[in-house]
Amino acid sequence: MSISNPRISFELFPPKTEAGYKKLAETTEQLARYNPDFFSVTCGAGGQATKVKTVELVDRLITQRYAVTPHISSINATRSSINKLLEYYRELNIKQLVIIRGDLLEKGRKTTSDFNYAHELVSYIRQTTGNLFKIIVAAYPEFHPEAGNATSDLFNFKQKINAGADAAITQYFYNSDSYYRFLESCQQYNINVPIIPGVMPISSYGKLKRFSTICQAEIPQWLDKRLLAYHDDPVSFKAFSIDVVSKLCTELLALGAPKLHFYTLNLMDSVQCILKNIDEHKQVYEALVY
Ligand code: FAD
Numbered sequence: 001m002s003i004s005n006p007r008i009s010f011e012l013f014p015p016k017t018e019a020g021y022k023k024l025a026e027t028t029e030q031l032a033r034y035n036p037d038f039f040s041v042t043c044g045a046g047g048q049a050t051k052v053k054t055v056e057l058v059d060r061l062i063t064q065r066y067a068v069t070p071h072i073s074s075i076n077a078t079r080s081s082i083n084k085l086l087e088y089y090r091e092l093n094i095k096q097l098v099i100i101r102g103d104l105l106e107k108g109r110k111t112t113s114d115f116n117y118a119h120e121l122v123s124y125i126r127q128t129t130g131n132l133f134k135i136i137v138a139a140y141p142e143f144h145p146e147a148g149n150a151t152s153d154l155f156n157f158k159q160k161i162n163a164g165a166d167a168a169i170t171q172y173f174y175n176s177d178s179y180y181r182f183l184e185s186c187q188q189y190n191i192n193v194p195i196i197p198g199v200m201p202i203s204s205y206g207k208l209k210r211f212s213t214i215c216q217a218e219i220p221q222w223l224d225k226r227l228l229a230y231h232d233d234p235v236s237f238k239a240f241s242i243d244v245v246s247k248l249c250t251e252l253l254a255l256g257a258p259k260l261h262f263y264t265l266n267l268m269d270s271v272q273c274i275l276k277n278i279d280e281h282k283q284v285y286e287a288l289v290y
């Protein structure tokens with residue numbers, strides 16, 4: 001663990017318009033100055049059109065010579081479509097992938113896929129391409145909403161690691177205890193890959209509530225009520241949310257987080273402020289520890 005100069009990476013999503021791409025190009029240029037390990041690119045779990053968008057953004061980032069980690073969802077994926085995609089990414093010299101199942105459109109609805117769960121796709125990629133790609137999977141310190149219980153979710157997580165994943169990025173959370181406890185459980189289950197916290201800066205109360213309802217990430221009551229109180233005061237809202245997430249990042253690094261992965265939502269402002277604060281907190285922390 002290094003609280004000094006932590007390693008970082010940034011998640012991006014494919015814009016819908018050319019104007020969106022133009023804005024994103026400015027954002028990535030600014031974020032690239034922090035020397036991230038990679039930019040990851042999300043994929044839609046829906047039809048072919050959403051998957052094409054991922055490839056389009058991956059192509060553009062590669063042209064700009066960034067290190068890129070595409071996400072691949074197993075939903076609606078066949079062995080043949082995965083073979084083609086892997087071959088394409090191999091030609092682009094992509095070294096790393098994030099492999100996820102994707103969200104089911106309707107609870108319990110079966111998808112037309114050769115892979116029911118992420119671990120099956122991880123296993124298939126290892127069988128067909130060996131160690132060509134590093135594989136990152138998703139982890140849930142507050143547990144996945146569909147999981148029957150914490151134990152079965154940890155067991156299912158371990159299946160992904162046994163299938164050949166090299167590292168995991170977590171769902172976002174605002175309670176560092178959940179990460180610490182998750183690391184403890186991983187040790188107990190003999191899961192020894194890096195568990196990288198996924199960090200979600202808070203840019204809008206409405207968006208945060210919407211995302212958190214979908215993925216069931218907890219917004220602690222103290223945070224929820226304070227954010228709501230700043231609802232009509234965007235300056236204080238921003239200052240408060242940046243302070244909260246900066247302190248969370250510093251705590252996570254102190255707990256042993258190997259690096260930080262930012263869910264940027266294609267925005268750079270909050271991320272930049274958070275990175276500056278981590279740097280300042282780091283100096284206070286080091287003065288206390290050493
Ligand atoms: P899985 O690991 O397959 O797990 C899904 C559920 O099934 C869990 O409850 C698990 O406990 C259970 N399970 C697993 N194996 C078994 C089994 N053998 N038997 C019974 N139950 C089992 N979504 C997108 O659509 N696009 C993205 O780009 C995207 N990127 C993400 C990146 C990160 C870092 C994270 C944390 C999430 C991302 N997601 C993305 C969201 C993700 O797709 C959803 O959380 C999805 O519901 C689960 O994906 P998974 O890969 O964790 O699934």
